[in-house]
Amino acid sequence: MLLSQRCEYALRTALYVAAAAPGAYIAVREISSALGIPYHFLAKIVQTLTGAGLFQSMRGPTGGVALARPAARITLKDIVLAVDGPAVFRECVLGLPGCGDREPCPLHDQWAPARAEVGRMFGEATLADTAARIQAGGFRLANLAPA
Amino acid sequence: MLLSQRCEYALRTALYVAAAAPGAYIAVREISSALGIPYHFLAKIVQTLTGAGLFQSMRGPTGGVALARPAARITLKDIVLAVDGPAVFRECVLGLPGCGDREPCPLHDQWAPARAEVGRMFGEATLADTAARIQAGGFRLANLAPA
DNA sequence: CTAGTTTCGGACAAACGAGTCCTAAATACC
DNA sequence: GGTATTTAGGACTCGTTTGTCCGAAACTAG
Numbered sequence: 001m002l003l004s005q006r007c008e009y010a011l012r013t014a015l016y017v018a019a020a021a022p023g024a025y026i027a028v029r030e031i032s033s034a035l036g037i038p039y040h041f042l043a044k045i046v047q048t049l050t051g052a053g054l055f056q057s058m059r060g061p062t063g064g065v066a067l068a069r070p071a072a073r074i075t076l077k078d079i080v081l082a083v084d085g086p087a088v089f090r091e092c093v094l095g096l097p098g099c100g101d102r103e104p105c106p107l108h109d110q111w112a113p114a115r116a117e118v119g120r121m122f123g124e125a126t127l128a129d130t131a132a133r134i135q136a137g138g139f140r141l142a143n144l145a146p147a
Numbered sequence: 148m149l150l151s152q153r154c155e156y157a158l159r160t161a162l163y164v165a166a167a168a169p170g171a172y173i174a175v176r177e178i179s180s181a182l183g184i185p186y187h188f189l190a191k192i193v194q195t196l197t198g199a200g201l202f203q204s205m206r207g208p209t210g211g212v213a214l215a216r217p218a219a220r221i222t223l224k225d226i227v228l229a230v231d232g233p234a235v236f237r238e239c240v241l242g243l244p245g246c247g248d249r250e251p252c253p254l255h256d257q258w259a260p261a262r263a264e265v266g267r268m269f270g271e272a273t274l275a276d277t278a279a280r281i282q283a284g285g286f287r288l289a290n291l292a293p294a
Numbered sequence: 295c296t297a298g299t300t301t302c303g304g305a306c307a308a309a310c311g312a313g314t315c316c317t318a319a320a321t322a323c324c
Numbered sequence: 325g326g327t328a329t330t331t332a333g334g335a336c337t338c339g340t341t342t343g344t345c346c347g348a349a350a351c352t353a354g
Contacts, residue, residue, distance in 0.1 A: 001238060002149055007240040015253060020247050027330070041313050047332065059331045060321025075150060075295065077252075095155040097290060106162060106277050106286040109224075110268050114261070130253050138252040143244060152342065174300070188343050194302070206301045207351025295354100302349070314337070318342100321330080 002118075007083040009037050010045050012141050014054070014079050018131035019141075025057075025064035035036040035142045045083070055135035071128035080122055089119040149265075154230040156184050157192050159288050160202070161226050165218040165278035166288075172204075172211035182259035182289045192230070199229035229270055238267040 003011070012035050020026055028046055032039040046071070048064055049055040055067040067074060080088060093111040094097030133139050150158070153182060159182050167173055175193055179186040191211055195201040203215040214221060239246030240258040247255070280286050 001242070002240060003242075005242065008240075012241055018267055029330085038313060042314070043280075043331075044313095044333085050331090055329060058321075059319075060323095061329045061330085062322065063320085065328045065331085086149065089205070090235065093149060093155075094159055094288075095148070095152065096287070104286055105288070106280045107272070108286075112270065114265055114268060117264070118261055121261060125254070125257065133253045139255075141241075141253070176300085185343060187302090187345070188304085189299075191343095197301090204301060205351075206299085206349075208353070209301045210300045210351065297354085298352085300351075302347105304347090305345085309342070309346070311338105311340080312338080314335100315346100316335085317333090319330100319332070322328090324325100324327080 002088065003080065004084050005078055006041075006048075009035075009042060010049060010079050010083045011076060013037070013046065014049070014067075014074070014127055015077075015131055015134060016072075016141055017055075017065065018127035019065055019134045022071065023066060025062065025066050027064040030064075048083060049079070052078075054078060054082055067127070068110065071131060072126050074127045075123055076125045076127070076130065077119065077122035089115065089122075128143050149235065150227065151231050153188075153192050153195075154227055156182075156225050157165070157230045158188060158223060160184070160189065160193065161214075161221070161223075161274055162211060162278055162281065163288055164202075164214055164223075165274035166281045169218065170213060172209065172213050174211040177211075196226070196229060201225060201229055214274070218278060219273050221271055221274045223272045223274070223277065224266070224269035230234060236262065236269075 001008075013031055016031055016035060028043050029039060031037070031046075032042050046055060046057075050057045050065065054068055054074060055065045057063070057065045077089075079090055080102075092105055093107050093115075094105045096105050099105045134141060148155075160178055162285070163178055163182060164173055175190050176186060178184070178193075179189050193202060197204050197212065201215055201221060202212045204212045224236075234288075239252055240254050240262075241252045243252050246252045248259075281288060
């Protein structure tokens with residue numbers, strides 16, 4: 001898979017929070033049941049996002065997590081970088097260290113543009129406009145049959 | 148990472164074999180030391196490729212592995228499918244099962260074309276023309292400082 | 295036929311990711 | 325102040341991937 005499970009969960013979580021009322025704190029328990037993500041696992045992922053400065057958290061009743069910045073100023077790439085690091089946007093498709101324009105692997109010329117395109121896609125998509133697509137309808141963030 | 152370690156090794160191995168004399172059997176030991184891949188691990192990967200009908204093998208001295216078909220008729224996608232399966236070319240970027248044109252995730256419209264582009268790239272690149280780039284020079288299959 | 299070399303195929307060990315569990319700290323409500 | 329609720333953070337288990345090891349089968353050369 002391109003992204004780790006943690007990262008997929010993180011993206012869906014961030015989109016869920018962004019699609020909710022702005023500024024409101026949302027409990028991790030609610031996100032967990034809404035998206036079908038194991039609660040304790042999600043709690044740790046949310047901690048990562050909070051530690052990265054993307055989320056803001058509040059303990060106690062009425063507590064939860066919220067976006068630390070306006071949704072228009074958080075990109076999907078921010079989420080990926082915080083959870084999986086920059087490897088996805090940099091690594092050689094054959095895993096060769098130092099692969100680049102100077103010491104390319106045989107696939108570099110074809111892979112580098114595709115990789116850049118993926119980076120551009122994640123870098124330009126903000127939580128705001130992606131969440132807007134969800135609210136407009138026709139797009140889903142969770143499995144249809146939760147279980 | 149996009150491809151598993153086994154798959155990266157498999158691709159480099161296939162390209163190494165394709166770049167060698169056509170039809171000749173190459174010992175796994177030679178590939179291992181040339182590409183810096185752990186021998187016993189590579190042996191099992193080669194077994195997978197042989198079992199998938201992509202490689203042909205011969206035991207004993209002067210034995211080794213060779214391509215089962217002409218290099219022009221084996222694509223990089225064949226290798227990936229044999230080792231990692233079709234998930235890379237099919238899976239939703241958010242990991243949602245059943246994500247498609249009918250039940251799309253919010254990123255489907257952007258991700259599906261990128262994913263298709265990657266599939267096309269691997270499907271159109273044959274071992275023959277990719278190996279030709281290596282022989283023409285300027286491209287490497289192994290790390291510069293093996294150890 | 296014998297010895298050496300190579301792949302075959304399984305069992306095994308280590309490292310990592312995914313997921314669970316438990317205690318502590320902070321906050322709201324009574 | 326006390327209690328319930330929620331995040332914080334660590335330790336832990338489980339499964340997959342990665343990597344190692346060893347004996348058996350097949351083949352070549354003498």
